[in-house]
Amino acid sequence: NAGVTQTPKFRILKIGQSMTLQCTQDMNHNYMYWYRQDPGMGLKLIYYSVGAGITDKGEVPNGYNVSRSTTEDFPLRLELAAPSQTSVYFCASRTLGTGSNGELFFGEGSRLTVL
Amino acid sequence: DAKTTQPPSMDCAEGRAANLPCNHSTISGNEYVYWYRQIHSQGPQYIIHGLKNNETNEMASLIITEDRKSSTLILPHATLRDTAVYYCIVRVGFMNYGGSQGNLIFGKGTKLSVKP
Numbered sequence: 001n002a003g004v005t006q007t008p009k010f011r012i013l014k015i016g017q018s019m020t021l022q023c024t025q026d027m028n029h030n031y032m033y034w035y036r037q038d039p040g041m042g043l044k045l046i047y048y049s050v051g052a053g054i055t056d057k058g059e060v061p062n063g064y065n066v067s068r069s070t071t072e073d074f075p076l077r078l079e080l081a082a083p084s085q086t087s088v089y090f091c092a093s094r095t096l097g098t099g100s101n102g103e104l105f106f107g108e109g110s111r112l113t114v115l
Numbered sequence: 116d117a118k119t120t121q122p123p124s125m126d127c128a129e130g131r132a133a134n135l136p137c138n139h140s141t142i143s144g145n146e147y148v149y150w151y152r153q154i155h156s157q158g159p160q161y162i163i164h165g166l167k168n169n170e171t172n173e174m175a176s177l178i179i180t181e182d183r184k185s186s187t188l189i190l191p192h193a194t195l196r197d198t199a200v201y202y203c204i205v206r207v208g209f210m211n212y213g214g215s216q217g218n219l220i221f222g223k224g225t226k227l228s229v230k231p
Contacts, residue, residue, distance in 0.1 A: 004158075033218070042202065042221035043159070058218065090158050104151075104219060106158025 001026050006091050006107035013081040013114045021076040021110050023091030030096045032074040033058075033104070034066065036087040043090060049074055050096075081114045088112070119203045124226040127197075133190040135225050137203030140184045146205045148179060149219065150188045154199040159221070162188065162201075193229045200224040 007022045025032065030051050035043040035058075045058030049068040063085060065077040074093075078085060091107045120138040127133040139148065150162040163170055163177045165186070170177045176189040190197055202224040 035221075037156075040223075042223050045218055045220070048218060059220075088156060092158070102149075102164075103161040104159070106160070108158055109156065 003027065004091055004093055004105050004107035006089075006110050008110060009108065010111045011113070013078075013112065015081060015083065015114060017081050018077070018079050019081065019112075020078075021089055021091075021112070023074045023076065023107060024072050025074075025091075025093040025105070026072065027093065027095070027105065028071060029093035029105070030071070031094045032068065033092040034064070034074070034076045035090045035092065036060065036085075037090065037109075038087050046076065046089075078112075083114050086112060086114045119205055119222060121201075121203050121222065121225045123223065124228070126228050126230060127190075127193045129195060129229055129231050130192055133193040133197065133227060133229065135188040135190075135201050135203075135227060136185065137188070138185045139203070139205045142183050142205050143207075145207055147207070148177065148183075148186050149204040149206060150175070150177065151202045151204065151219075151221075152197075152199040153202070153224070154196075159202065193227075195229050195231065198227060198229045200226050 004025045033048045034046040037043045044060045046064050047066040049055045052068050052071050055066050055068050068074050089110045092104045094104050147164050147166050149164040151159040153159045163172055163175050165177045179186045202221050204219050
């Protein structure tokens with residue numbers, strides 16, 4: 001299994017541009033998450049999904065959108081990039097059910113700079 | 116959610132045990148203690164979790180006090196590769212919870228530096 005794969009790993013955007021961060025997992029996990037991490041800080045939850053077709057907001061959803069059309073994919077969309085969105089973005093997934101310890105599996109991160 | 120308090124940083128000599136404390140004085144009866152670590156801006160990695168009893172796996176041991184208000188993560192023989200930020204998180208058990216109840220909230224954690 002490749003686990004959780006994020007693309008791109010690095011990206012520089014100009015203010016006002018749009019882009020999509022891709023996330024895919026091959027573990028057939030129900031739950032998927034997007035976090036952002038600012039320098040020296042912990043992770044903050046942006047959006048999450050409990051299954052295909054279902055998404056919900058986390059702590060810091062403003063300026064972002066998500067969709068979950070398949071179990072595997074959970075893209076994060078930035079519509080009008082702002083310098084405040086400069087951060088490292090992490091996608092994660094987990095399964096649900098008895099016997100699972102609820103372990104979150106993270107991708108390697110996508111570093112986004114907005115200038 | 117119960118909040119946790121961790122020291123911002125700690126040092127440990129290579130080969131010695133690293134003991135990372137966490138206070139969670141407002142923990143509820145159905146909340147677990149989870150530990151994750153993040154090595155040099157990689158994605159966080161699950162280490163261990165527990166409810167009441169002490170737990171051990173191939174990576175670490177988790178000691179939870181009897182009143183459950185604090186816990187300690189123990190890395191028995193720290194190596195340079197254990198240098199990372201360690202996060203202590205308190206959350207209801209994942210196993211049968213969906214929606215926002217299963218979400219992890221990460222604080223700033225403890226920066227552990229293992230020195231030669």
